[in-house]
Amino acid sequence: MTRRWITRAGKVRRSGDYGFTDLGFTLVEMITVMVIIGMLAAIAIPLFLNQRATAYQSQIQSDLHNAATAEESYALHHDGAYLTAGSGTDLSDEGFRGTDGIAIALSAPTSGTGYCLTADAAALAGKPDNPQWLTDQGTDGGTPQKVRPANC
Numbered sequence: 001m002t003r004r005w006i007t008r009a010g011k012v013r014r015s016g017d018y019g020f021t022d023l024g025f026t027l028v029e030m031i032t033v034m035v036i037i038g039m040l041a042a043i044a045i046p047l048f049l050n051q052r053a054t055a056y057q058s059q060i061q062s063d064l065h066n067a068a069t070a071e072e073s074y075a076l077h078h079d080g081a082y083l084t085a086g087s088g089t090d091l092s093d094e095g096f097r098g099t100d101g102i103a104i105a106l107s108a109p110t111s112g113t114g115y116c117l118t119a120d121a122a123a124l125a126g127k128p129d130n131p132q133w134l135t136d137q138g139t140d141g142g143t144p145q146k147v148r149p150a151n152c
Helices: 027-077 088-094
Strands: 004-006 012-014 102-107 116-121 132-135
Antiparallel strands (some): 102 116
């Protein structure tokens, strides 16, 4: 015996007789699904953009550490003298390879010996934590600083 069903459209159907075009979603159901998808997108898109900024900040820190290692290598090969002017490309002979979109600048500290490194990501222009600084002075312990150190 075959069961008979009555669909929303009022048609009589047998069980197992389904067609894709006969699903018959109502306008309310479609709008509900679209609202739910819109809410999920409104939550996900800002989180994605924040992750991108966080990735650039992490890359800035990584480039600063790599440039500091190259500075120390430069000093080792030049009788303790640091490279205190120029950009990250000047450290390429010491093995430093910067990341595209992140600019490393070298400068001398205003007091004492050593070096100051500044890293700036073009994609983070005008945002907090851009640029960042790193010095060889004992006050920061070689940790990238989010504010300009007093001697740079």
